[in-house]
Amino acid sequence: MRRTYSYLLLGFGLAAGAMDALAGALPLPEWQHELAVKPQGDAARGGTLYAEHGCAGCHGADGVADNRQWPMLAGQRPLYTYKMLTDYQAGRLAGADAAIMASVVRELSRQDMADLAEWLGALPRPGTATGPEPAILRGDRKRLIPPCSACHGAHGQGWDLQPALQGQNRDYLAKTLQRFRNGERSNDVNAGMSQFAAKLTEEEIRALAEYYGR
Ligand code: HEC
Ligand code: HEC
Structure with missing residues (x-):
């Protein structure tokens, strides 16, 4: 047992070594580079930037948007928020709503984005997932x-x-899954989300939005 385990580790070590060598030789994918150089966020500075850049006008003073078509930002994972901001700036999201965000973030530095993400992540997030639980929540082996x-x-x-x-806004959650499904949103790393969204039915998307969303 122990021996099998150490062989596994050895195999893993070799694979990781080979990956490092490869990474040195090949250009890193854009997203990997963005995340590798993320600065440490300063939440207090992020709060000031949020006010200065007028984010509250659309996302609410406390990161809770009134417009259910738009995302709630309060309590969101800082690394995810940071990634989204870099994606908007780099034009990796298509559509009219993404164009709004692209113009908002045009002048932001990487440090600004990290600070905003840190501040937003620390805000309380209202709303919890409530029943009924749709069957698709547990996945589907056949698909x-x-x-x-x-x-x-x-x-x-x-x-x-x-x-x-x-607690995500219901309409935004549904809209986002539809966009992943239709290929209108493709900024997810290695199609890590869209490959599953592509298989969801409209009814399942509605039920998931109902379950998770507010
Ligand atoms: C004029 C309205 C408007 C302003 C101002 C605005 N946003 Fe947005 N924001 C939007 C809309 C609309 C979307 C949804 C875009 C889409 O569907 O791709 C969005 C999406 C986002 C997302 C993606 C969230 C997710 O869960 O996918 C983040 C993060 C974000 N905004 C942060 C900010 C920050 C930080 C600021 C201020 C620097 C800001 N926004 C200013 C309208 C706005
Ligand atoms: C293998 C991992 C994985 C599974 C399984 C998965 N997701 Fe995701 N999901 C992700 C990742 C990664 C992202 C971020 C994509 C990006 O960077 O744009 C994401 C993004 C999302 C978003 C966008 C949120 C926002 O604020 O913009 C929604 C909505 C979502 N997932 C819903 C679901 C639902 C519902 C299920 C179950 C049917 C599911 N996901 C299953 C990995 C996964």
Whole structure:
């Protein structure tokens, strides 16, 4: 048992070494570079920037948007928020709503984005996932869809690059899944979200938005 384990580790070590060598030789994917150079965020400065840049006008003073078509930002995972801001700035999201964000973030530095993300992540997030639980929440083996909780956490609380879903504005949640499904949103790393969204039915999307959203 122990021996098998150490062989596994050895195999893993070799693979990791080979990956490093490869990474040195090949240009890193854009997203990997963005995340590797993320500065440490300063929440207090982020609060000031949020006010200065008029984010509250659309996302609410405390990160809770009134407009349910637009995302709630309060309590979102800082790494995810940071990634989204860099994606908007780089033009990696298509559509009219993304164009609004692209113009808002045009002048922001990487440090500004990290600070905003840190501040937003620390704000209280209203709304919890409430029943009824749709069957698709637990995934579907036949269609190779894992449970949402495998990446988004048992309560939709998110983790690092996987955003919190719990308490997200219902309409935004549904709209986002539709856009992943239709290929209108493709900024997810290695198609880590769109490959599953592509297999969801309209009814499932509605039910998921109803379950997680507010
Ligand atoms: C004029 C309205 C408006 C302003 C001002 C605005 N936003 Fe947005 N924001 C939006 C809309 C609309 C979307 C949804 C875009 C889409 O569908 O791709 C969005 C999306 C986002 C997202 C993605 C969230 C997610 O869960 O996918 C983040 C993060 C964000 N905004 C942060 C900010 C910050 C920080 C500021 C201030 C620097 C700001 N926004 C200013 C309208 C606005
Ligand atoms: C294998 C991991 C994985 C699984 C399983 C998964 N997701 Fe995701 N999801 C992600 C990642 C990663 C992102 C962030 C994509 C990006 O960077 O744009 C994401 C993004 C999202 C977003 C966009 C949120 C926002 O604020 O913009 C929604 C909504 C979402 N997922 C819903 C779901 C639902 C519902 C399920 C279950 C049917 C699910 N996801 C299953 C990894 C996953």
